[in-house]
Amino acid sequence: MSDINWRLAARSLKRDLRAADVRALFIALVLAVAASTMIAFFLDRLERGLERQAGQMLGGDLVLEQREPFSEELRTTLEQAGFTLSDQVDLVSMISRGERFQPASLKAVDDVYPHYGVSHVDRGNGVEQVASGPPPGEAWADPRLAQLIEIAIGDRVQVGQTELLISGIIEREADQSAGFGNFNPRLMLNTADLEATGLVQLGSRLEFELLAAGPPAALEQVQSLLAELRRDGVDVRDVRVDRPQLGNALQRAESYLGLAGLAAVLLAGVAVAMSTRRYVERHLDTAALLRCFGASQYQLVTIFTLQLLGLALMAAVIGALLGLIGQAVLLWLLTSFLPMTLPPPGIMPLWLGIFTALAVLVGFAGPTLLRIKRVSALKVLRRELDPLPPSALLVMGVASLVFGGLLWLYSGSFSLALALLIGGAALLGLLWMASTLLLNGLLKAVQRLSGGSEWGQAFRLGGRQLARRKQAGLGQLLAFSVTFFAMAMIVLVRGDLLTTWQDQLPENTPNYFAINIQPSERDAFEDAVAPRVETQSTLYPMVRGRISAINGQPPMDAVPPDARGDNSLRRELNLTWQSALPEGNQVVAGQWFSQSSEPKGWLSEVEATPQAASNVVPISVEDGLAGRLGLGLGDELTFSVGGDTITTRIESLRSLNWDSFNPNFFVIFPPGVLEAFGHSFITAFHLPEEEQGLIRQLVDDFPGVSLLNVDAILGQVREVLTQVTRAVELVLILVLMAGVSVLYAALTASRPVRAHESGLLRVFGAGSRMISRVQGAEYALLGFASGLMGAFLAEFATAALYLYWLDLTPRLHVGLWLVLPFGGALLIGIIGHALSYSLRRQAPAASLGLLGEA
Amino acid sequence: MPTDDASLHQPTTDTITASKVPHKQAHQPVLHAEKLSKQVRSGERSLTILHDLSLSVAAGESVAILGKSGAGKSTLLGLLAGLDTPSDGELMLFGQSLSQMDEDGRAALRAGRVGFVFQNFQLLPTLSALENVLLPLELSPRAGETQTAAKWLERVGLGERTEHLPKQLSGGEQQRVAIARAFVTDPELVFADEPTGNLDPDTGAQIIDLLFTLNREAGTTLILVTHDHALARRCDRCLRLTNGQLVPFEPSAAVSGGGDE
Structure with missing residues (x-):
């Protein structure tokens, strides 16, 4: 039928x-x-x-970072899971050419580098796309470094105890996870030369990175291992979690x-x-x-x-x-x-x-x-x-x-x-x-x-x-x-x-960041820039400080296990002080610093007496960071700044738009606390097309100030x-x-x-x-x-x-x-x-x- | 178990009110109804359409049922064909009691053994003439006998028009297709409901001739509902539905077509 x-x-x-x-x-x-x-x-x-793109930005599908070399055992485990591994070491060191010295951020890469994407390097024949790092004995400098110590392709620079041949100017690195945290100009070298520099010593500030590329299944397989690594304080970046900002x-x-x-x-x-x-x-x-x-x-x-x-x-x-x-x-x-x-x-x-x-x-x-x-x-x-x-x-x-x-x-x-x-x-x-x-x-x-x-x-x-x-x-x-x-x-x-x-991205979105403006240069810089740009963010003072304790405990013990590898605990944070809530920020919990009756403006900022009457300083923390570290209102954070310690209490949580192309801060202090410490200023501005000449002038007049052009990123x-x-x-x-x-x-x-x-x-x-x-x-x-x-x-x-x-x-x-x-x-x-x-x-x-x- | 004579031209005793059939017969009747009643609810009051109606139809017999419009002819036909269930009474089709069966059981009993010819033809508009004729075959164990279907279309004079859709055929042609469809499974029983009701008298007459010719050749039992006396006279036996019961009736020779009684 x-x-x-x-x-x-x-x-x-x-x-x-x-x-x-x-x-x-x-x-x-x-x-x-x-x-x-x-x-x-x-x-x-x-x-x-x-x-895959995130993997490229990150340098791999999985990136591990810690202060010491990675164990063979871990390498074997990862390789067995199906990953290809690449080693990378980051450190800051003085490099020199003749009389000129300059601190540079060194990045040593191996022969596998990069897992994904290509670097844009000028090796004397114009900018090419290169899918490797410099060979042993050679190094690539970024244009800023080249300008600062006046080197050209073919020159030799002193790195630690060895000399390296500059064989290329690197315009863009294949992996671009660096962000703005890194103010020193880049020198890329081969890991094979690291030994000879003598820079790898006990106690030196090195970041060892293990970049792993592999299929999602491999990533899935090692998840429990990753959780364990995070608990041990290893910074683990997973391609699926650490998406690019876009x-x-x-x-x-x-x-x-x-x-x-x-x-x-x-x-x-x-x-x-x-x-x-x-x-x-x-x-x-x-x-x-x-x-x-x-x-x-x-x-x-x-x-x-x-x-x-x-x-x-x-x-x-x-x-x-x-x-x-x-x-x-x-x-x-x-x-x-x-x-x-x-x-x-x-x-x-x-x-x-x-x-x-x-x-x-x-x-x-x-x-x-x-x-x-x-x-x-x-x-x-x-x-x-x-x-x-x-x-x-x-x-x-x-x-x-x-x-x-x-x-x-x-x-x-x-x-x-x-x-x-x-x-x-x-x-x-x-x-x-x-x-x-x-x-x-x-x-x-x-x-x-x-x-x-x-x-x-x-x-x-x-x-x-x-x-x-x-x-x-x-x-x-x-x-x-x-x-x-x-x-x-x-x-x-x-x-x-x-x-x-x-x-979110209006026409006049800042396309330049100026970093490292010294207090003495501040007014002059402002005068030079203000009349010629369309928009400019406030000049934010910036002090580097490290979280040394949370509620009196070592940070590693106080935060959830998953957060132990968080960058905010491992690196110095950029701290700032402001009397008014920065534009684009919103207080989502607690109270912004109680408003004083005095007129605001930088004058009052500078002249404000330290609010040290009570030695616990109120601060405002970005809510994303607070969430990651398990922090809430009333928690006490101790910062170590330039050898001193400051005890603070979280009085407000802020949300902010990280895509805004404005300087953003995790932690904001009230005025009158950090002024005594060494600080510089940061600002962002939109430079119109016809005013590009300003950059030349700024570079000449303020050689110490770093200018970052983000037009490319903005355009993207x-x-x-x-x-x-x-x-x-x-x-x-x-x-x-x-x-x-x-x-x-x-x-x-x-x-x-x-x-x-x-x-x-x-x-x-x-x-x-x-x-x-x-x-x-x-x-x-x-x-x-x-x-x-x-x-x-x-x-x-x-x-x-x-x-x-x-x-x-x-x-x-x-x-x-x-x-x-x-x-x-x-x-x-x-x-x-x-x-x-x-x-x-x-x-x-x-x-x-x-x-x-x- | 009452039985009936299978003779063709001799009206059997009409079981009008009596429930017993007086003389013995060798064969089972094709259809036997006893004390059928049908009430329907119309608004608040209950309306009795059929009341204690009995009928026995022998194999090979042709029976005409006449009645005014509204007398309940269609209701009766629906009951007899097992399309509907009586409020009371017993109905046997091919010797099986319909009251013991559910909808699907009754449908299965019909498959291949009962043919239908309707006043409004009831051809499926999306199927060709041939496919319409094939339809009942496909529901019977003889599925796929396209040759049989084509042969029947030829017998009703539509051998050349097998691929036409119903709307491409005239009313008379559509009814021919319907007749071919009714006979294609070699059914034991064919119900015809006002088969000429939608046709002009000439076409109607041709259709009637065709229907009776095929019926005679196949030796099929035929139950025909009509108000056309001329048509009724061609049957072995005429019954009239009045007051919910069937009474024997001799159609007048004078009236032909359109007459109500």
Whole structure:
């Protein structure tokens, strides 16, 4: 018997592909699969690509750092796990050429270096990309060092007890994890020469780094070992944890893409639900007839399930292909940002796509399909004997359950999925009631439309038609509302994301940092810079200090085991003092230093008497650092600064934007404490294109001041944002298409009823123009109500989304309340009107079914 | 177990009110109904459509059931074919009690053994003429006998139009397809519900001729619901449905088509 079912299913599917509802169903499924696979493919590859890029920035997939050489045992373990290892040693030492001395930050690399990426080195033939470090006996200097001690390629420099040949000027290192912490100019040498320099001695300040490159599986395998190493005070940097700073914007983009994908799936689901309804209604006769010929209920369900499964499978394959193409386009949009070749698309997203198609089908079509099973054979004799449609509650319940599951799958967060689902369900109930009220109100208002104008009449008639099948109308209203809502949300969120990103990096974002400005140079520097730059941050004083105790205990004992390798404990921190909260910082806990009544400004800063009355100094700590070290308000930190110790108490926690290209500080003291210690100033400013001459002048006038140009990094971040924006727009198009598929499905579903109605109207003497207007009016009313509802929903949901997911501040979107209702009326009116064109062309006898089986 | 005569042209004793069939027969009746009742709820009151109705149909017999519209002809047909369940009473189809079976059991009993011809043809719009005829075959053990289906289409005069969709066929042609479909499984029993109701008199007459010819050739039992006296007269036996019961009836020779009684 079963092959009968297959054959029947296959045959009717082939025939059915011509039917509008099956086409709508098919398109909706294809879109759902395309959207989800495209985004899954893309995110999957991007994720892996970013990891690799992060690995490049970091110098490896896993970087270990400590003060002593690494044991053979550890090396063996890592190698066995599948890692390739590379050794690196960092130290600061004086180097000299003739009479000129300069402290330099030495970086000794081995022959494996670098694991990823290339360095940009000028070896006498212009800047080349080099995938290695200097050979033994040679060294590469960065341009600043070259300038400071006036060396050129071919010169020899004294490093410790040996001499090295400068064979290249290194413009950019393959691994760029250094950041701003390192103010000394760079000299890169080979580890083979380290011994000869005599710099590696007991007690010298060396950082041994072990850079490991390997597959994610290897990283997974050594996780417990890493935790152990962290507890032992080893600085462990894991590529998956230590993302580059760009991560923030991209993470939001990922969230957004995931969200958009889900919106597309939801919309497609709605379209599937609507077209299934029509599909089932159309097949009730078939089912009854089959029943009459002796088919069992089981057989009926099998036949139609097989048919739909076939449909879903075809849709999944086509959708997945479209998804593959789509992700290629997405990647192409992002290519200049992702210069490395991305890993090829995995197979997982494909399964995900097929799974999504099936889930959407089961969730959104399942309960409706069961209606076929309940059809009575008697229907062949008495047409009115349709089985009751499944309760709306059941349909929505199953759909929400499945969609909730998909939410969970895609977002990876059960609580988020559950919250969205419960919220969604409550909202839907509310929405149903609200829609009923809205529709009733609207219909009443329309009936009161006075005047015998043709449009007035059209609206009255259209309204009455809508009122006649209010339940169906309500269903459509809900579907359209959800569609408008999803579309609006995707547009709104996109807009707000972009605005936020642009606000984050305005035109005048600082592109230069000036470091190491001595107190004596401060005023002169300020005078030189201020008139010629557009924006300039405050000049922050900077004192180097180390955390020597936490609540009276050694830091290593006081912090959570995982934080023992944290850089903040191993290195000196840059401390500053400020009387006012720096721009862009927000106090998230506690109180900023109590405001004194004296006027502020640097004058009062300088003249303030040390607040040493109580010897515990209040400080403000960045909340991320506090979180990592397990610190809270009231905890006491002891700093050792230049040989002295200062005991402090955390009085406030601040959040700040690390991507802001402004000087940021982990720890801020009040004025009057650190002034006595040796300090320098740091500032950031935006130098306009036409003022580049200032740099030459600053270098000449303030030779001790280091100037860092961050234009390149800034440009890269901007580029990423632009490209991500384009990717986001591409996804937006997909969501809009899914929205249109809902409209198509809905209009297809209600076509027979409308055909009947327009036929009747025509029989009663209405002209084409009248009928066309009545139809337009009905759709427009529906669209208007849906738009209103969608606006309400979108406003509500974006606010929630911003607060809990995307970290943006909610705001009211006024335009939304205008665009959605009127746009909705126009859109649905026009599309509905256009889709009804063929109905209007039909002879009334045909629409009324007088010509036999239609 | 009441049995019935299998003779074709001799009306058996009509079991109108009596529940017992007086004379013994060699064969089981194809269909035997006893004290069937059907009530439906219409709003608040219960409406009795059929009341203590009994009927026995012998194999090979053709029976016409006449009645005014609204008399419950379709309800009766639905009950007799096992498409619906009676409120009370017993119905045996092919010697098996339908009340003992569920929906699926009754469907399985019908498969391949019962054919239907409907007033509104009931062809599936997305299937070709041939596929429509194949449909009941595929639900029977004789699945895939395309040749059989094609042969039947030929017999109803549509051998050239096997690939046409219903909408490409005229009403009469559609009903021919339906008739081919009804006979394709070599059923023991064919139900026809107003088979000419949607057709003009000439076409209707052709359809009737076709129906009776095929019925005679195949030796099938035929139960025909109609209000067309001319049509009814061609059956072995005529019954009229009034007040929820069947009474023997002699259709007037004068009235042909459209008459209610």
